[in-house]
Amino acid sequence: MDLHDTIVKQAETAKSASRRLAVLPSPIKNKALEAMACALEDGAALILEANAADLEAARAKKIKKSFLDRLMLDEGRIHSMAEGLRQTAALPDPVGEGEWETVRPNGIEIRRVKVPIGVIGIVYEARPNVTADAAALCMKSGNAVLLRGGSEALRSNRVISSLLAKAAYDAGIPEGALQFIDSDDREAVGEMMKLKGLLDVIIPRGGAGLIQRIVRESQVPVIETGAGICHTYVDEGADLDMAVRIAVNAKTSRPSVCNAMETLLVHEKEAKEFLPKVAAELRERKVELRGCERTRGVLSDIEAATEDDWSTEYDDLILSIRVVRDMDEAIEHINRYNTGHSETIVTRDIQRAHRFQREVDAAAVYVNASTRFTDGFEFGFGAEIGISTQKLHARGPMGLNELTSTKYLIYGEGQVR
Template identity: 60%
Template sequence: MDIREYVVEKAKSAKAASRKMNSIDTKTKDRALKAMAQALLDNIDNIIEANSLDMEKGKANGLSKSLLDRLLLNKARIEDMASGLVKVAGLQDPIGETIRMWKTPDNLTIAQVRVPMGVIGIIYEARPNVTVDAAGLCIKSGNTVILRGGSEAVNSNKTIVDIISKAGVEAGLPKGFLQYIENTDREAVKVLMRLNDYVDVLIPRGGAGLIKTVVENSTVPVIETGVGNCHVYIDESADFAMAKDIIINAKTQRPAVCNAMESLLVHSAIADKFLPYLQQAIKPYNVELRGCEKTAVILDDICKATEEDWGKEYLDLIMAVKVVSSLDEALDHIYKYGTKHSEAIVTKDYFNAQRFLNEVDAAAVYVNASTRFTDGGQFGFGGEIGISTQKLHARGPMGIKELTSTKYMVYGEGQIRK
C-alpha cells in the first residue's frame, strides 16, 4: 500500500465512524473515557518501555533537553494523562446544547444547536500526552480523530493508541473512532492536508515550522495553534516579591512549553533596583539573560540582546530583558514582537492594569499572574487540543466546545415561502 492509499484508508475509517459518533450518547462516551483512563493505568510499564525506545533514539539523534522533556513519559505523567480523561468524562456534554431559539414572523421555530465537527486531524510533535488529550476531547465532543505524531515519539504514540482505542471500542465507541498514522514520511502529512472529502478540520500543534507548513499548504480548514513569545511587563508600581515569583514561575517551571515567558519588560523607574534583585533571585535556575543596552549597564555579565532575541520563542532557560520608559512603550513592544498568545503585567495601578487588559491583543492577558496558566486543564476544560492564537470561533485553550460547530433546526407546520 503506498502512502496516499494508506492515509486515505485511515481517513475513510474515521469518516465512517464519525456518522456513528455523531449520535453516541453521553453515558457511552463517559464510560469509554473512564475505560481508556483505566487502560492507561493498567499498562504503565508497557507505555514506559515504548517511551524508553523513543528517548534512546532521541538522545542518539541529539534532541535538545527541551524536546526530550516534552517526549518523556513516566508514571506520574501517565497518571496525569489518565486523570485528564476522567476529568473530561466529568464535563458537561456540549452536543445537543441549544444555544438560542426563536420564532420568525412566519411562525417557524428555529433552534441553533451544538453539533460535532466530524473528523478532526491533528498533526503534532514530540509530546505523546497530546495523543491522549486529543482523543479524550474529540470523543467527548462527538468527533472522530486522525492523529499524526512526530517520528521522535512513534513508539510511545503507537502503544498509547493501541491501548486506548481497544478500550474505547470495548466500551461502546465505533471501530475507527481513533486513527493513528504511523508512517513518518512527510508525504503522509501532505496527503492528510488535502483530504477535504474526509477531514473536516486540521489542527497543527508544535513548532513554528510545522504550523507554518500546515497553514500554507492545507486545503482542509485549519485552526492555527500559536507560537508563544510571551511577555511579562513589570510596571513601576509592581510589588518586587510578587514580580520575582511570577517571572521565575513563568520562565523556569517548564521552559519548553508555549505558555512560558520569553521576554521581560521592566519600567525604567524601577529597573536600577528591580533587575539586580531579580538577577540574584533567578541565579539558581541558570537562566541566561540577554538584555538591551540599558539592561547591560545595570547588570554585569549578561549577553546583549539582538533584534532576533525580541521575537524569539526560546523554549529554553533564556530570557530577553528590555527596560522601557512607560506602559505605552511596553504595549508598543508587545504589539511589534508578541505572537498573540499570553501576556502579563505586574502592577498595583488599576488603570494601567485595565489598559493592559484592553489594549494587548492576545488570546490570554494576565494581571499579576503567571502566563503558565494558559492551559486547558488550568482553565477548567479538562485538557486542551491546543492553544489557538486566531480570532475565529476558537481562541486560547481549545476545550470540547471549541471542537464543535452548530446547525439550525427549523420546526414548521407546513409553511411555504412566498
C-alpha cells in the same frame, strides 16, 4: 498499500465512524473515557518501555534538553494523562446543547444547537500526552480523530493510541473513530493536508515551522495554534517580590512549553531595584539572560539582546530582557513581537491593568499571574486540543466547546415563502 492509500483509507474509516459517533449518547462516551483512563494506567509499563526507547534515540541525535522534556513520560505524567481523560468525562457534553432560539412572526421556530465538527486531524510533535488529550476531547465532543505524532515519539504514541483505541471500542465507541498514522515518513503530513472532504479541520501543534507549513499548504481548513512568544511586564510601582515570583515561574517551571515567558519587560523606574533581584533567582535556575542596552546598564555581565531575540521562541532556559520607558512602550513592544498567545502585567494600578488587558492583542491577557496558566487543564476544560492563536472560530485553550460547530433546527406548521 502505500502511504497515500493507507492514510486515505484511515480517513475514510474515520469519516464513516464519525457519523455514528456524532449521535452517541453521553453515558457511552463517558464510560469509554473512563475505560481509556484505566487502560493508560494499566498499560503504564508498556508505555514507559516505548518511551524509554524514544528517549534513547532522541539522545543519540543530541536533541536539546527542552525537547527531551516534552518527549519524556513517567508515572506521574501518565497519571496526569489519565486524570485528563477522567476530567473530560465529568464535563458537560456540549453536543446538542442549545445556543439560541427564536420564534419568527410567521410562527416558525428556530433553534441553534452545537454539533460535532466531524473528523479532526491533529498533527503534533514530540508530546505523547497530546495523543491522550486529543483522543479524549474528540471522543467527548463526538468527533472522530486522525492523529499524526512526531517521529521522535513514534513508539510512545503507537502504544498509547493502541491502548486508547481498544478501550474505547470495547466500551462502545464506533470502530475507526480513533486513527493513528503509524509512520515516521514526513510525507504523512503532506498527505493529510490533501484530505479535503474527509478531514473537516487540521489542528497543528508544534514549532513555528510545522504550523506555518500547514497554514500555508493545507487544502483542509486549519486552526492555527501554539507558537508562544509570551511577555511579562513589570509596571511602575509593582510589588517586586510578586513580580520575581511570577517571572521565575513563567520562565522556569517548564521552559519548553508555549505558555512560558520568553521576554521580560521592566518599567525604567523599577529596573535598578528589580533586575538584580530577578536575575539572581533566574541564574540560580541556570537561565541565560540577554538584555537591551539599558538592561545591561544594570546587569553589566549579560549578553546583549539582538533584534532576533525579541521574535524568538526559545523553548529553553534563555530569557531576553528589555527596560521600557512606560506602559505605552511595553504594549507597543508586545503587540509588535508577540504571537497572540499569553501576556501578563504585574501592577498595583487597576486602571493600568484594565488598559493593558484592553490594548494587548493576545488570546489570554493576565494581571498579576503567570502566563503558565494558559492551559486547558488549568482553565477547567479537562484537557485541551491546543491553544488557538487565531481569531476565527476559536481563540485560546480549545476544549470541548471549541470542537463543535452549529446546526440550525427549524420547526414549522406548513409555512411557505
